[in-house]
Amino acid sequence: MVPVASDPTVTGVPSTPARIALVGNPNTGKTTIFNRLCGVHAKTANFPGTTVTMRVGRSQRADGGPLQVIDLPGLYHLEGAEADEVRALLLGDAANRPPDLVVASVDAANLARNLAFVGELLAFGIPTLVCLNMSDVAERRGVRVDPVALASCLGAPVVPMVASRGIGLAALRAAIEDALEAPTRPEPPADRPVAGASPAALATWADGVAAAAQGGLPAAPTDRRTDRWDRLLTHPVSGTLVFLAVMGGLFWTLFALATVPMDLIETTFAGLGALVRQVMPAGALRDLLIDGVIGGIAGTVVFLPQIMLLFFLISLLEDTGYLARAAFVNDRLFSRFGLPGQAFVPLLTAHACAVPGIMSARLIPNRRDRLATILVLPFMSCSARLPVYVLLTSLLFAGRPALAGLVFAGAYLLGAGAAFFTAALFSRTVLRGRARPMILELPGYRWPSVTNALFTARDQGVAFLKTAGTTIFAICVVMWWLSAYPRVAPPAGVTALRAEAAAPGVTAEEAGALTARADALEARDAQARSFAGRIGRFLQPVFAPLGYDWQLTDALLTSFLAREVFVSTMSVLAGAGASGDTDEGVLARIRTMTRDDGTPVFTRATSASALVFFVLAMQCLATLAVTRRETGRLRYALIQLGYMSALAWVAALVVYQGLRLAGVQ
Amino acid sequence: MTMTGPVIMLQDVLVALAAVAAGAVIVRRLLAAWRPSGDSPCDACALHQGDERR
Numbered sequence: 001m002v003p004v005a006s007d008p009t010v011t012g013v014p015s016t017p018a019r020i021a022l023v024g025n026p027n028t029g030k031t032t033i034f035n036r037l038c039g040v041h042a043k044t045a046n047f048p049g050t051t052v053t054m055r056v057g058r059s060q061r062a063d064g065g066p067l068q069v070i071d072l073p074g075l076y077h078l079e080g081a082e083a084d085e086v087r088a089l090l091l092g093d094a095a096n097r098p099p100d101l102v103v104a105s106v107d108a109a110n111l112a113r114n115l116a117f118v119g120e121l122l123a124f125g126i127p128t129l130v131c132l133n134m135s136d137v138a139e140r141r142g143v144r145v146d147p148v149a150l151a152s153c154l155g156a157p158v159v160p161m162v163a164s165r166g167i168g169l170a171a172l173r174a175a176i177e178d179a180l181e182a183p184t185r186p187e188p189p190a191d192r193p194v195a196g197a198s199p200a201a202l203a204t205w206a207d208g209v210a211a212a213a214q215g216g217l218p219a220a221p222t223d224r225r226t227d228r229w230d231r232l233l234t235h236p237v238s239g240t241l242v243f244l245a246v247m248g249g250l251f252w253t254l255f256a257l258a259t260v261p262m263d264l265i266e267t268t269f270a271g272l273g274a275l276v277r278q279v280m281p282a283g284a285l286r287d288l289l290i291d292g293v294i295g296g297i298a299g300t301v302v303f304l305p306q307i308m309l310l311f312f313l314i315s316l317l318e319d320t321g322y323l324a325r326a327a328f329v330n331d332r333l334f335s336r337f338g339l340p341g342q343a344f345v346p347l348l349t350a351h352a353c354a355v356p357g358i359m360s361a362r363l364i365p366n367r368r369d370r371l372a373t374i375l376v377l378p379f380m381s382c383s384a385r386l387p388v389y390v391l392l393t394s395l396l397f398a399g400r401p402a403l404a405g406l407v408f409a410g411a412y413l414l415g416a417g418a419a420f421f422t423a424a425l426f427s428r429t430v431l432r433g434r435a436r437p438m439i440l441e442l443p444g445y446r447w448p449s450v451t452n453a454l455f456t457a458r459d460q461g462v463a464f465l466k467t468a469g470t471t472i473f474a475i476c477v478v479m480w481w482l483s484a485y486p487r488v489a490p491p492a493g494v495t496a497l498r499a500e501a502a503a504p505g506v507t508a509e510e511a512g513a514l515t516a517r518a519d520a521l522e523a524r525d526a527q528a529r530s531f532a533g534r535i536g537r538f539l540q541p542v543f544a545p546l547g548y549d550w551q552l553t554d555a556l557l558t559s560f561l562a563r564e565v566f567v568s569t570m571s572v573l574a575g576a577g578a579s580g581d582t583d584e585g586v587l588a589r590i591r592t593m594t595r596d597d598g599t600p601v602f603t604r605a606t607s608a609s610a611l612v613f614f615v616l617a618m619q620c621l622a623t624l625a626v627t628r629r630e631t632g633r634l635r636y637a638l639i640q641l642g643y644m645s646a647l648a649w650v651a652a653l654v655v656y657q658g659l660r661l662a663g664v665q
Numbered sequence: 666m667t668m669t670g671p672v673i674m675l676q677d678v679l680v681a682l683a684a685v686a687a688g689a690v691i692v693r694r695l696l697a698a699w700r701p702s703g704d705s706p707c708d709a710c711a712l713h714q715g716d717e718r719r
Contacts, residue, residue, distance in 0.1 A: 621698045
């Protein structure tokens, strides 16, 4: 036995808390193991000075001491530009100490391929514990791995596991404890690969080890059931149809299931507003609290159920192995439009946020391919657009979840379609050339983990709420102030109506109606003459052909800071413009907003036009800044802004005017 | 309950101050967004993050 601590290049400087890193090929259940070890104590983070995004969690050692667990992204190799940062993290550098132990998650059903990566870890002298995961899937496929033989071949401890069901968790904890407590390992076998070994040499070594651990049986017999499913799901026609059906079903579920919690949130915030109205005396502070703060936050929080549900469902889909098939189906499209196969990861990431999407485009080695991906990437519907889509589709099809879901899915497809159209256009003009094809491994099918999906939904929900805490909150306060000031004297019409209501001989019912009309007129007049009204009116001519009044124009302007601000701005404007003490839900308030002439702000044509505008417009300063930085030129950020804004304006114009001509109002 | 004139005016001043403070937060975020400080996605997007910056 060789004490690991005697080799400083392996362990670095020991310090507390103990730190372990989870590594392995993609789809080997690392995140499931992570969740089993850490439970809810996790957050997403970056190591200083790197772009490697990972989850960092807390667990407990046998003696009650802290154990830090790091879930690193899935990798096939430790060599190559994309693995540079992960390798530096595992070996340690000036900014980060190396982990005390690396737990390599290995798919027992695909042992040989997974072991090539383990071989690299061992070659670098990284203290490694192998977690032989998905042993049940392997057994179903007739693959029997002997963990003792495998450990002997590797010169590292091996723990068999079925992480999705928690089987082997206690043994894993014990093995981690043993490795940390007595940092020793068996003498490395003579045939262990050396650092810098070629992929071919690693593959040959891994084949040999896998064969020995499987008692000389062939590495992985083919799974006929998987093949049958793959033929259906990756077929050009049936694969595309299934993809469309899955996405349609996903969005329908989103609308159908989220209604109940959304109603609950609306009622709660409306009740909160009513309570504040009762306990606080009338005045500017009360208005700020009710219309600015509560109204604005409600307009954001109400969409939390849909966002969490979407990520919950996507996580379930990812776990089943279907998303990899969807990538395969979509890759055929990619190459036709001049996008590289590797663009799938950045484009998928962009559905959460364009910023990490653009940064993950660093994985694309060819500059032309990388530029094409970065330029079209913000067309993908990021999570900041979600609340806007939800609001506008709810306004378009209230109480009809199937239609709303369909239009919602259509918004995603429109964004993706615009990205491909633009990629094709650019590859024939500013970025001439053909993209490189993608090589993708299809993981085996398996039952999804509800626990993983719940954690993902929680992480996304928390991330979304954090935006409500700062930028949105600040904008709500400013927007409320801009729409409430300067205070102006009521117009003559209002004074006349009030005088009429107070005149003798007028019944209480008539007086009430007259006062309500006077209140509505006064609120509308005050808002139209407010600072927000003036700014919106000044810029409204630009958006008038798209059917937008000054209020929608204001919301478009503020949404340049962050798209979801659109909803809270509309909510604040709706609250400030509401006559009397209305305590209806935020959606109902926005739905009943009126223009200066008393007609509704959101007609079918206007809602559809705004939806198209939001799908296509480049309304995110952070994305522009990252485009400038990643491309190294301000020119590309300006091309992105100019092109996307122009396309959005023209498309929204066509939709609005087309619907009007067709008689849809 | 009704408020007297000076109290109303004080409230106007207070909400104006709140709006200015909120405006300063927005400007700070805008500047930070245009000049990403770190090399991580979270640092790069100053608009979509809470107060838990690393």
